[in-house]
Amino acid sequence: MRPGLRSLLLSPPLSVALCALILLSLCFRCQAVQAENVTVLEGGTAQISCRLQNYDGSIVVIQNPRRQTLFFNGTRALKDDRFQMVLFTPRLVRIALSNVSVWDEGGYFCQLYTDDTHHQVATLTVSVPPETPTVEVKTEAVEGGEVVLVCLSPRSKPPATLRWMRDRREIPGEVSQQDYGKTYSVSNTIRIPVERRDNGAPISCEALHPSLPQKKIRHYRLDVHFAPTVRIIPPPGILREGDSLSLLCSVIGNPLPRNVQWSRVNDTLPERAETAGPTLTVSRLSQAHNGTYLCQAHNNYGRAADHYTLLVYENVSVTPTAPPTSVPTSLTPIDGASPRDPGAVVETQSAVPYAVIGGILALLVFAVICVLIVTIWCSVRQKGSYLTHEASGLDEHGEVQEAFLNGNDSREGKKEYLL
DSSP, rough: OHHHHHHHOOOHHHHHHHHHHHHHHHHSSSSSEOOOOEETTTTEEEEEEEEEEEEOOOOOEEEOOOOEEETTTTTSSSSSSEEEEEEEEEEEEEEESSSSOOOGEEEEEEEEEESSSEEEEEEEEEEBBBOEEEEOHHHHHHHEEEEEEEEEEEESSSOOOOEEEEEEEOOOOOEEEOOOSEEEEEEEEEEEOOOGGGTOOEEEEEOOOOOOOSSSSEEOOOEEEEEEEEEEEOOOOOTTTTOOOOEEEEEEEEEESSSSSSEETTTTTTTEEEEETTTTEOOOGGGGGGGEEEEEEEEETTEEEEEEOOOOOOOOOOOOOSSSTTTOOOOOOOSSSSSSSSGGGEEEEHHHHHHHHHHHHHHHHHHHHHHHHHHHHEEEHHHHHHHHHHHHHHHHHHHHHHHHHTTTOOHHHHHHHHH
16 A cells, blocks of 8 residues: 555544544444323323334334333234224334323333344323312301311322412412322312301312313302391281281291291280291281280201280271261371371361360460469568558657657757657
C-alpha cells in the first residue's frame, strides 16, 4: 500500500467517520420495535400497539404483564377472548383488550426475534372513576344538637377528591382514605350544629376525578327533628246560639305527630262534637257549650298544646214599641261595632225622647245648683254684717267708762263722745 494512502486511512478523524458510516449502513438494515403507553377507563377497550422498523418477517411475540404469550406472529396463543388481533403489518402490530379491569394493568411486551432479541414495554394504566358519592348519617339531627354526615366514595383510582358544599360555600371536613390494593376508598366527615330552621336545608357532596369531564354530585336535605308546636285557628266573628263551630288545630313538628287530641277543660266534649283529624266541629251551639277547648299533639321529642275559649251569645229579639200604624222602627248598628253584637244595636225613634228627657233633667240640676250657690252667698254676707255692728257697740262703751274714771265733765265727755 502506498505510504500516502496508509497515512490517510490511519488518520483518527477519518477512521471515526468511516466507522460511523459503516454503523449507519448496518442500522439502516437492522430491525427494531417500539411500544406506546396506554391509559384507559375501567370497563373500556385498550389499544396496545407495537411499531416495527425494517421488519423482514422475523417472529413477533406479544406478552402480558405476567409474561404469558398472547400472540405469536399474529396467532392467538392465550385463550382469552377479550384479546383480539386488530392489525398485523410490516410496520404496525396492534391488539385490542376489551372490558379492561384494574387487574389488566401493567407492562405489555412487544418482542422481535432476530439475531438479537429486541423488545419494548407498553405500559397499560387503568383509571377507575368514582360513582356518585353516598351520604351516611352517623348521628340524628336534633334541634339544638349536632349532626354528623359522611360523604363516601367507596372505589376510585386515583383517589377521588370529595368536598361538602352549602350555599355555594365549601364546608371543611375530615378526609380519610383506604388503600385496597388497586383502588381507593375516600370519605369526608363533617359536623354541623342544627336548629329548627335548618330542617330541609339543601346540602351537597361533590366528587372530582381526573377521568371525569364534570363532577358528580349527591344532593341531601337536612332532616332536623324537633318537638311540635300547636296553634288553634279560631272562627271569625261572634258565635250565637244555633251557629256551628269549626276549629282547626295547626300542628308543626318533625316527625309530624300522627294524632291530634281534642278535649274540654274540666268537662267532656259536647255530644254534637265531631273530630276529624285536626278539625273539631260542633253544630247547633248553645250556651251550655261555653268553655275552654284544648288541642294537644306530641312526638318523640316533646309535647305541645293550645286552648280556645268558646263564648256563645244569646239570641236577642228587639220588639218595636210604636203602634202598628206608625212607621216601622229600624235598627242601626253603632259605629265601629259588629252588626252581630246585640249590645251594638239601638232603636232610632226611641233615641229622640230619651235625649229630650236627658236635656230637661240636666237643666233642672243646673238650676238647683245655681239656687244653692246664691243662697249660700247671701247667708255668708248677712253674718258678716252682724259681726261688724256688734264690734262698733263695744268700742263706744269703753270710751264712756274711761271718761268717768278720769273725772272729766260728763257733758264734755259726752260731747267728745258724740263728736
